Amino acid sequence: MLQVFNTMTREKEPFKSMTPNLVNMYVCGPTVYNYIHIGNGRSAVAFDTIRRYLEYKGYTVNYVSNFTDVDDKMINQAKKDHVTVMELGNKYIQAFKEDTAALNIKPATTNPRATEHIPEIITFIQDLIEKGYAYEVEGDVYYRTRKFKPYGELSGQNIDELEAGASQHTADEETARKEDPIDFALWKGAKADEISWESPWGQGRPGWHIECSVMSTELLGNTFDIHGGGEDLEFPHHENEIAQSEAKTGQKFVNYWLHNGFVTVGDDNEKMSKSLGNFVTVHEIIKTVDPQVLRFFLSTTQYRRPVQYTQDNLEDASRNLAKLKTAVNNVSYRLSDAETGSDPKTDQEVRQVMADFTDAMDDDFNVQNGITQVYELARLGNIYAERPVVFYDTLQFILKTLSQLLLIFGIELKAETEINDDTIEALIQERIDARQSRNYERSDEIREQLKNQGIILEDTPQGTRWRRVTK
């Protein structure tokens, strides 16, 4: 039985979707004014891994993740780049899709954009005003936070103890217009030459929080299963989403709140963020780091734990991944000389690994214990592949299971069986002949030569194998 840690209750709870075999989930996506950094990538990877595990468990997952394509940051950046806000958004949405594809993140079922839902946003806000939860001031519309009694429940905050301005990000002019400093903007009146839409309150644009309430309830219903995002969104973003949505619908907004931990950098493990300027974009890093290694690195840390982005940890991930790749190769190589049939005892051991894997992952997606089972499976495969006599079906079962489990981590390994290079194949053959005539000097020479070309040769009881050097 799958258990998930629900931020709302601060406890692991048995997971039960509203509709059997279907999960509706919404994950807060990026503001598209720049390339995504490793921290954004982590969030995307974390929830992609969760999604893949849910699918492995047999659920159909309706995965919605938004693009915030209009807000202050968008407007400022567009001005700086001398492009329109829409052009800026298009550019970085495209970049997002390329970067996440490199990390083998499955495309969302739907990627709604704030600017494509303006009429619905306006209707939603009007509804809140009619219900007395919002008010207009000189072209702006604010949410009357204190009127929503459960406010603060998700993040454990008490309105009266919230220290206004503690984060030093409040704008005084805006605060002055509000009935209460804790109120937040649903609609912002446009300044001259800013992108804007017509509304009952004049030209303007939506506030940040409202788009998620509108698009999630529209696409997934008033109540849906999972809402995810980075833990920095707990307060105020998700708190505000709850306030908006529940005030409007009168129904529970979300059943399970999941929040991922940060990527940290440096000796003091500081949060990676665009405002601190200590970020590395995915776009940049995959020029030098194998995207598959980056994916493996990010997906093998449990989503709630911080990820320490260091060279050492990245290399660790690279070595571990290479080890798994070797196991796939070792097992694959035996397919050619395997006997028909299967080995029941080994099959049973593989099934046990799968069961242990599921147990681990059912515990709030405990990928560390999950990946341990993958290593165990690789070990089983390596041991089995060294047997003098192996059975075809068992080899295939091991390979199929390995790829099935690795796929949850977003890793697809293919055994390399074709070298497609006549010169290299000729050299390999020449070395085999040399070894047979005990001309070890020549055979070592060839091995060294191929090694310089990135091909490692291994002599086994079943003959000589080759593999490519991993980066």
Place this chain on the structure above:
RNA sequence: GGCGGUAUAGCCAAGUGGUAAGGCAGAGGUCUGCAAAACCUUUAUCGUCGGUUCGAAUCCGAUUACCGCCUCCA
């Protein structure tokens, strides 16, 4: 000031009452013409102090350090 999180071997990291999983790196070994790969063996008393208990990394209290949020942020 309020709220939350983390602290386990050189590194990463499991483990919520019974004498510390796993991976990487290191050491030794098996296999090999030599290698490579693989496999086997090996390396900790769990931030500090106190308490509960027959027994605690695991429960309670205190304390220290670090991190995050408190209307930019995944």
